[in-house]
Amino acid sequence: MPYKTLAVILQSTEDTRRVLDSVLPLAQAWNAHVVGVHAEPYPVAYSAAVGFPDVTVIEAAAEAAEERTTEIEALFHGQMRAAGQSHEWHASRSFSGDTAYAGAALARTADLVIVAQRNPDWAADDASGVEGVLYEAGRPVLVVPHSSPMVRTFSRILLAWNGSRESARAAFDALPLIKEAESTEIFVVDPPAEGEDVEASASCLAAALSRHGAEVVVATEQSRGRHVDEVIRDRATAMGADLLVLGAYSHSWLRQLLFGGVTRTVLQSMQVPCLMSR
Template identity: 30%
Template sequence: MPFKTLLTVTGPDHGDDDLRLAAGLCEEIDAHLCVLVLLIAAPPSGGEYAAVVSPAWLAEREAEVEILERRSSVVSKMLSESPVSADLSSDYPEQSWADEIIGRRARYADLTVIGAEMLASRSLKEKVIAGGLFSSGRPILLVPKGARVTLKPKRVLVAWDASLEASRAVRESLGILSAANEVRIVMIDPIEDERHHGAEPGADVATYLSRHGVKVAVDRLPSSNHFVADVLRQHAIDTGAELIVMGAYGHSRLRERIFGGVTKSLIEEPGLPILMAR
């Protein structure tokens, strides 16, 4: 399915680089751009009672609303000068509701684009990624600083572990994969049994993709005591991949937060553009 609507989220302390990035991708594939301007509301300093009686807290909230309105005005002007079709919305959610608000908005887009400014944001990054992955049912695209990104890549690496999450990522990116010149299915230490990768690891997914016209090759790689994320990043570089496609959070977020994991590592250091789905 082609991407027809892209979403990007921006905060009041962000510049316009992420917006230009998303607009450029929309122009490349003739898609509509949705922009959500978001500011997470300041929490009361002394609990719920303080939220009712504290003039300082109320003044802070009023100031934040003004900041949000100014940022929305700046973004609106930029979008009006852009050649792409676009719409703008804003929200001022509490901390606990921010990812759900983002997820609801992302349900009406085909892809959420997360650029370098958002990836560097301490206040919004985690909420945007969590909302995009867990509350929308849609994929996200991570674009690190300095990376060249296109939604018409010639060479794509698919990180395949036979999981439901990886299957969703492949399904969501079929339009990209079928148009590429080369798609490499990469498995790290694949297990040869019916509960995992089957008798011939990679054969089933390669056959599925070939029926969609994907020019596919299969790479079975040993981890050799290296982290899986590092092996994937290096193989992407070695094969000249312009995009990595992968499932996200095959383990729980809590487990990844405590012990680490492939998703967590690649979110922290993408290296190159990554399309993730869950």
């Protein structure tokens, strides 16, 4: 079943064109409806030297927020209408001003959420809240890389697998894409010698996906002292992957210790589109 409702998180003018250029080909290929989401912060009551709220500063902040919203909305409607794309727009205010957090409720009603990876050259105020929507929405999130080209179709998919609930969720959330891909590789890093047989579960997953008509193989690799995120990145490059599918891990100290670095690296620096689920 293809994705029919796409929630697009538009946090700044810098990421809007990039995300929309990536979303439109996918939406048209899937005959999907696109929901644009943007949030701005409530004005903060700054105090002047005499202790009273500085009305001038508050008004300036409100005007800037309104201008940003108007500009992003115009870009969204302009590209959608020019393409004849089914769409709708939602703008809101929140205390954080983070569109990812504020848009979580709308994102929960979509088949797929699409958001830009944060560009490290942007100002801190434009930091992407990918983690917010990833952990709060309960929906798969497609992260658009900030620099690499976004393809129109995903033909070679790398699915990182460790047998966890999160990686299983990601695998089946990505099923519409896996079914259409030319090939999908289920990739296991450092399969344990004892205990849970991750390689066996990878083979079972491959069989399950194959029953949907997907072309799937299983591969394993030892990290040999390298970080897992480095192994995954190198594998994606070596196989020419145009999509990485990965489970995202919560902020508990144990999961952060074991897996958090991989999630963070993907969100910050992976150079191919990434579909992540939690």
